[in-house]
Amino acid sequence: MASQAEDERFMARAIEVSRQNTGFTDTNPSVGCVLVKDGVIVAEAVTSVGGRPHAEHNALDLAGEAARGATAYVTLEPCAHWGKTPPCANALAHYGVARVVVAVDDPDERVSGRGYQVLRDAGIEVQTGVLRREGERALAAYLTRKIKKRPHVILKLAVSADGMIGRKGAGQVAITGAEARRAVHELRAHCDGILVGIGTAIADDPELNVRISGMEQYSPIRFVLDRRLELPTHSKLVKTARDVPLVVVEMPSSADARDLAERRAALASAGAEVLSAKNIEDLLLILGARGLSELLVEGGAVAAKAFLEAGLVDRILLFESPTVIGTGGIETPIKRADIPDTYSLVGETVYGPDRCFDYERPL
Ligand code: AOF
Ligand code: ZN
Numbered sequence: 580m581a582s583q584a585e586d587e588r589f590m591a592r593a594i595e596v597s598r599q600n601t602g603f604t605d606t607n608p609s610v611g612c613v614l615v616k617d618g619v620i621v622a623e624a625v626t627s628v629g630g631r632p633h634a635e636h637n638a639l640d641l642a643g644e645a646a647r648g649a650t651a652y653v654t655l656e657p658c659a660h661w662g663k664t665p666p667c668a669n670a671l672a673h674y675g676v677a678r679v680v681v682a683v684d685d686p687d688e689r690v691s692g693r694g695y696q697v698l699r700d701a702g703i704e705v706q707t708g709v710l711r712r713e714g715e716r717a718l719a720a721y722l723t724r725k726i727k728k729r730p731h732v733i734l735k736l737a738v739s740a741d742g743m744i745g746r747k748g749a750g751q752v753a754i755t756g757a758e759a760r761r762a763v764h765e766l767r768a769h770c771d772g773i774l775v776g777i778g779t780a781i782a783d784d785p786e787l788n789v790r791i792s793g794m795e796q797y798s799p800i801r802f803v804l805d806r807r808l809e810l811p812t813h814s815k816l817v818k819t820a821r822d823v824p825l826v827v828v829e830m831p832s833s834a835d836a837r838d839l840a841e842r843r844a845a846l847a848s849a850g851a852e853v854l855s856a857k858n859i860e861d862l863l864l865i866l867g868a869r870g871l872s873e874l875l876v877e878g879g880a881v882a883a884k885a886f887l888e889a890g891l892v893d894r895i896l897l898f899e900s901p902t903v904i905g906t907g908g909i910e911t912p913i914k915r916a917d918i919p920d921t922y923s924l925v926g927e928t929v930y931g932p933d934r935c936f937d938y939e940r941p942l
Contacts (some may be wrong), residue, residue, distance in 0.1 A: 581618075581650060585679055587694055589613050589620070590710040592680065593652040594717045596623050596634075598845040600649045601717070602769030603628045604798070606870040608655055610634040614642045614676070618798035633658060639674045639812035649665055654714045659693035663925045665669035668694045680935060682714025686725045693810040707717070715942060716925070719873035720771075723893065728857055728862035730772065732891055734883055735763065736911060737898040737933075743908030744880060751783045755872035755900045758930035763877075764789050769799035770870040775809075777805040777883030787877070788823050798825045799875065800837040805858075807831065808842035812849050820850035828854050839883040858891050884912040898930070 581589075590613075597611030613623040622645070624637030632640075636656055639646050657667035661792075671679060678888030679698050685691055685705065698705050715722060723731035736756040738744055746752050755763075767773055768789045772929065775785065780803045788798040803810055807825050810817060816825050827846050831839055843853045856862035866874065876886050886892050897915060918938055926937035 585618070586652070586706070586709050589615050589650075589652040590608055590654070590680060590714070592620070592623065593654050594710065594713055596625050597654045597717050599625045600628055601720070602771065602873060604630040605874065606630065606724075608718050609634075610653065610655045610718075611654040612654075614646055614649045615640050615652065616645060616910045621645040621649060632664055633667050636664060639670055639676075642674070648677045648680040649675050650680060652680045652709075653654060654682045655718060656681050656683070656690060657683065658687075658690045659697045660687075660689035662689075666694075666697065667748050668697035668701075670704060671698065674886040676703060678704040678706070680709050683710070683718055683722070686722065689822075696746065712868075712941075717934065719893065719939075719942065722869075723869050724872045727867070729860075729891075730871045731869040731893045732863070732874050732876060732886060733766075733770070733894045733896060734876045735766070735896045735898070736878070736883060736891045736902060736913065738914065739900055739902045739904045739908070740901050740909045742906065742911050742914060743904035743906065744878065744911045745782075745909040746904055746907045747909055748782075748783040748907070751785065752904065754902050755898045756902075757935045759764060759898050759900075759933045759935065761791065762928075762930055762935070763792075763898075764791050765876060767799055768794045769798045770873040770875040771782050772802055772866060772874040773799045774802040774804065774874060774876050774882065775878050776885075777809050778881055779877075779879035780805070780810055780814065780816060780878070784815050785825075785877075786819060789818070798823045800826060800871070802826045802828055802874075804830070804862075804885075808839050808853065809845065810846065810851075812845050815852045817846065817851055826854050827849040827851050827928060828856055830856055830858060830862075859885055859891060863891060880909055880912045885915060893940060895936075897938070898933050899936065899938045900933045915940055 593611035593613040599607040612634035622642035705912040720731040723812045787801045928935045
């Protein structure tokens with residue numbers, strides 16, 4: 580009989596394994612599965628890139644006969660539906676797994692509760708809710724889209740020692756160093772979408788792609804909040820629209836409507852998509868329906884404030900740098916001291932001279 584401490588230790592490993600493919604499994608969650616026999620890991624696997632095969636199938640394949648009598652630690656309730664692959668719950672039974680330990684129940688209506696039922700009907704001992712909170716954090720993007728019908732939103736900010744995020748009229752200002760920048764590019768690769776406001780798009784002329792060699796193909800879809808379609812066609816974003824998808828989000832008031840037709844046509848003929856949304860909430864529901872699970876909001880102050888005020892930020896990554904901006908600085912919309920109590924600090928990482936504070940709120 581495994582102790583609670585042992586169950587938590589192997590589940591922590593399953594969660595760690597699951598993170599490998601977060602953001603690379605399309606609309607499917609990236610799940611981790613660890614098979615343990617006599618206190619020893621016999622196989623561990625994650626949902627494959629693209630979303631299939633599922634984690635349990637991959638782990639069972641690796642373990643083969645060794646799965647008989649083993650305990651499976653799975654971060655999400657094993658599936659019970661006949662999708663593009665046979666159900667994982669049936670596969671666990673077929674391989675003779677004796678016990679299944681799960682962190683998070685699957686909200687997918689085809690699976691919810693049924694996964695456990697299939698296992699129990701096969702005589703497998705089932706234990707749920709082990710490291711549930713940690714499991715929910717790892718699956719936050721999937722769970723948010725399934726439950727709230729919108730992507731999970733990460734707000735990333737880089738703040739100078741004097742509380743600034745840029746300098747007026749100066750374009751892109753380096754606040755954090757190379758290590759933090761690399762971490763941000765890695766984060767971009769794990770997201771489905773990245774968004775900036777039109778102010779930042781014009782002032783910084785960013786590309787918003789992933790510039791880590793070998794990972795370029797994981798560049799997220801780029802979104803610009805551009806109420807009146809002011810994004811210039813000579814911007815880097817528009818010029819690269821045929822290589823990495825670009826969506827320009829208009830939120831026109833009725834007075835703007837007739838003036839926008841020409842702008843829409845210019846952007847569309849440059850390869851960008853123009854999307855109309857009533858407000859940020861509406862935009863997020865549209866993105867959820869399109870299957871985007873993780874959206875990174877990268878600036879600037881206006882867009883950040885709009886998401887914060889609408890209560891639509893789920894995670895805040897606050898990079899603090901020792902750089903001083905001085906006069907002409909653009910003040911950060913949020914400092915560590917003003918982060919509401921609904922968020923808790925879940926991590927703190929050092930990147931060269933910079934530090935990143937990771938705040939999350941529960942689902
Ligand atoms: C698992 N293990 O590794 C994953 C699961 O389109 P399909 O057939 O692949 O099914 C997608 C659903 O499967 C998804 O909504 C979620 O309920 C479950 N994902 N389940 O047992 C896994 N990725
Ligand atoms: Zn499955």
